[in-house]
């Protein structure tokens with residue numbers, strides 16, 4: 111479960127470079143809901159995810175995860191609830207560690223304590239069978255450095271890492287954007303399976319309207335730091351990509367008109 115109340119984020123407050131990234135974000139995502147997030151460049155999508163991971167502490171407002179208020183919690187303290195997969199396949203894992211070391215780190219929730227003793231036979235077998243499920247032949251590459259894997263292979267391992275510790279929240283920031291279409295589809299299918307099997311509360315940022323409608327139960331649109339559009343249920347079911355594109359343009363036009371009215 112995720113909840114935000116009146117969350118505001120302004121970068122470089124009080125300077126010439128001041129930039130409002132999120133405005134009064136009020137959002138409740140019940141346990142197990144899968145939400146897709148769309149919006150133009152600079153709309154505030156990644157900032158919203160950063161507020162949930164604790165990488166950015168809002169200037170005002172409150173954040174709850176799993177019914178606990180976490181507004182001022184550090185990202186490491188939140189890591190036990192929240193897993194994240196980034197756009198850049200290089201960002202979610204350590205290139206210089208082996209595949210099994212990366213998995214062990216995820217399994218131990220980022221703790222380096224007892225790191226190598228954690229890699230016993232039982233754990234190695236568990237990792238091997240989980241990697242085999244990905245059907246990428248990675249079960250034979252446990253001791254290869256992560257940096258040797260392709261982007262798609264790394265994203266698949268990153269997704270797997272998010273399931274090793276009992277996370278409840280999964281945040282995906284354009285996690286298929288750097289992949290070729292076939293690998294992207296594979297990673298999306300894997301995302302669906304992992305989210306369903308683990309009943310994860312999920313936010314997935316995407317620039318693909320198709321993905322936004324095909325995956326998940328609800329779609330949010332952000333524009334200039336505001337949620338301008340929030341659809342789910344039957345309203346969302348009948349929607350085509352063309353409808354969504356039209357709404358995207360229409361809502362952005364309305365937001366511009368509102369701004370013009372506000373500015374007088």
Ligand SMILES: Nc1ncnc2c1ncn2[C@@H]1O[C@H](COP(=O)(O)OP(=O)(O)OP(=O)(O)O)[C@@H](O)[C@H]1O
Nearest residue numbers: 121129130131149150151152153154155156157158
């Ligand atoms: N650390 C920062 N310092 C200053 N401004 C920032 C910082 N991070 C983000 N911003 C600004 O905040 C706004 C929102 O950025 P954000 O990265 O959340 O957008 P986004 O919706 O993820 O865009 P994209 O689709 O391009 O990834 C942008 O105007 C961006 O330039």
Ligand SMILES: [Mg+2]
Nearest residue numbers: 155156157283
């Ligand atoms: Mg972004």
